[in-house]
């Protein structure tokens with residue numbers, strides 16, 4: 104577990120946006136943490152924790168929403184650090200377009216945003232289409248943008264059905280021939296289901312994206 | 320309470336006015352059956368009573384010119400061997416006349432041995448004033464005759480008769496003391512009969528120790544076998560050899576009997592048809608009810624009610640309709656009969672509220688109602704809950 | 712963190728490997744045909760298991776065979792082929808009497824149309840399953856029925872006939888009735904299909920509570936996302952086949 108995780112979690116549990124943001128900026132500025140580690144070791148676990156809590160303990164949804172929005176803000180703030188880091192690492196653009204989004208009715212988009220950032224970091228041309236994207240919109244975006252990779256994030260397991268529909272629409276009504284990547288909390292209990300819904304690759308955490316760079 | 324019974328009652332209670340209408344309908348049907356049944360039974364027994372109750376059922380008379388039977392006491396002794404006979408009485412009957420002012424009235428002077436005649440004619444209870452004629456020259460007369468004569472007990476009445484003496488007819492008369500008045504509930508008898516002792520008639524008409532007939536009554540449940548009993552007597556006693564003949568009420572009243580029989584048959588038909596239509600009514604009402612209640616039946620089956628219980632609901636409904644229909648029908652039927660007797664002036668028919676007939680009718684009605692429920696019950700048992708649940 | 716959560720939840724494989732006894736319902740190779748002039752196959756080789764105490768939903772387009780599947784589980788209908796086990800006992804070969812007893816003791820039904828007996832009051836409706844079991848109505852059974860009505864929040868209308876209750880109250884009565892004999896399994900076929908949003912939420916909160924408090928295995932057919940996403944497992948039926956079988 105990352106040494107900063109506990110500390111950040113405490114601030115987050117107090118729903119103190121200002122302190123949370125200050126804390127992260129400080130750590131990024133001091134190079135105590137880099138963006139990918141922040142995402143995978145701190146933001147992702149705390150997000151998942153709250154999401155599960157909200158379901159199991161009937162924790163108020165509004166609390167979950169406040170926390171999610173704090174994390175969302177942090178992710179937005181991370182973008183300049185991300186670009187800097189990319190440059191420092193000497194990563195060149197690979198010209199591969201990645202379309203990142205969430206299926207219809209899926210409003211938990213923080214994960215998708217982080218995925219997009221990861222792709223960016225590794226040199227992909229990541230296009231984030233947003234939360235709750237109807238499958239026809241996804242289809243139209245694909246037909247226009249011609250991405251090589253599609254990444255769908257699903258948090259609520261009910262939306263796996265919508266993801267399946269979106270994927271089959273993509274396969275039937277676009278000439279997309281790249282890889283479809285899926286990820287998100289919804290797959291935790293259904294690790295094998297990605298095949299059933301027509302995806303090619305299931306990424307369990309953000310580090311897996313790094314491995315993809317070689318594969319695509 | 321038993322669940323199917325409770326459901327049956329609830330189904331009825333839920334559609335109260337419908338149920339009441341059905342029960343009224345059934346009651347009216349059954350009341351017709353009770354009414355027709357009781358009325359015709361009473362009519363028949365009144366008729367029979369008039370023809371058979373007030374007369375001899377088996378009679379031995381002379382078969383020759385000479386109307387007098389000699390040695391009748393021996394014959395009676397022989398007849399006493401027959402267990403089927405409940406009463407044996409010798410009678411000395413002669414036509415006679417009486418004077419009523421200037422009018423002459425024909426009467427039948429009947430001489431009985433009172434003790435013997437009572438079991439047949441049941442005279443004693445029919446005397447509404449005075450007593451039986453037991454001594455010489457005592458007589459009792461009928462109600463209607465006395466309406467004309469206006470006599471009191473202990474008044475006297477002179478009776479005129481004719482005695483055959485060789486070739487000549489000879490007039491005789493005796494003055495009788497009137498000791499009582501009877502009412503046989505038959506105008507004919509009340510007008511014509513004058514009852515006295517055998518001895519008085521024998522003496523007046525110079526008959527010596529002879530009688531004109533021997534009359535018999537058979538046991539009640541053998542009434543319709545009177546002809547066979549008469550035949551047996553005929554064979555046993557060789558009556559023909561003595562110049563006697565035996566007759567019985569059945570042969571005498573063949574026409575009446577035929578009439579009664581076809582009347583009874585048609586009454587049975589009417590009752591059967593009424594019953595059939597009541598059964599059809601109940602059956603179709605319950606068949607509709609199964610359809611109306613199929614949603615309830617479906618959910619009950621989904622909850623695990625057995626097919627047996629599901630069919631019992633409707634058998635109980637049949638039973639309940641039968642019981643209430645029977646009660647209502649009997650009450651109504653008796654009420655109609657009462658109204659009928661009030662309305663009809665004639666007191667010829669005495670309505671007998673035969674409890675066996677009423678109870679048997681009730682049993683048949685209730686039994687038929689349950690039978691009428693069998694087909695709806697089977698439907699209910701076979702009803703598949705899935706059809707109902709899918710149907711929405 | 713994430714790893715431990717994965718462990719906590721079952722994978723599909725774990726699910727199958729678990730001891731048989733843990734499955735309160737098991738369907739093996741179920742085919743269902745309807746014969747209406749021509750034979751139409753409605754269910755195709757369905758294999759499913761349900762764990763004791765789980766809360767499951769079945770979703771899918773109308774006409775896909777959801778109700779058919781549920782009616783097979785509920786023993787209201789028989790499969791054309793295949794085997795169905797409830798509590799380890801094979802039901803598709805049972806006699807009608809055995810099935811009636813099983814339905815009375817082990818299964819509670821809730822349908823879209825509330826199907827209360829309009830001849831009886833709410834309380835009497837709730838008592839019916841007990842009366843069908845031919846057991847005496849004791850003080851305890853009455854108390855249980857009343858407790859169930861209280862649990863459902865409708866004790867105020869306990870003496871009302873169905874006609875004098877709102878749709879939501881009727882449906883809650885129907886649920887209380889389904890629970891009366893404390894069945895292992897509660898089957899609900901679009902139980903909120905006729906209810907407004909508020910009543911729908913109410914009914915689902917109750918189903919959740921029932922699942923938690925009584926450990927009743929619940930299978931609910933629903934079109935409502937809000938409901939399905941709250942259950943532990945979503946089974947999507949399409950064209951008579953299990954299209955997706957998702958665990959939370």
Ligand SMILES: Nc1ncnc2c1ncn2[C@@H]1O[C@H](COP(=O)(O)OP(=O)(O)O)[C@@H](O)[C@H]1O
Nearest residue numbers: 745746747753772773774775776777778779780
């Ligand atoms: N008794 C029946 N006879 C013929 N076809 C039926 C019968 N019941 C259902 N079906 C058909 O089976 C299919 C599945 O029905 P059902 O299980 O009710 O679907 P769902 O509940 O998913 O809407 C439908 O096409 C329906 O028309």
Ligand SMILES: [Mg+2]
Nearest residue numbers: 777778779900
């Ligand atoms: Mg259905």
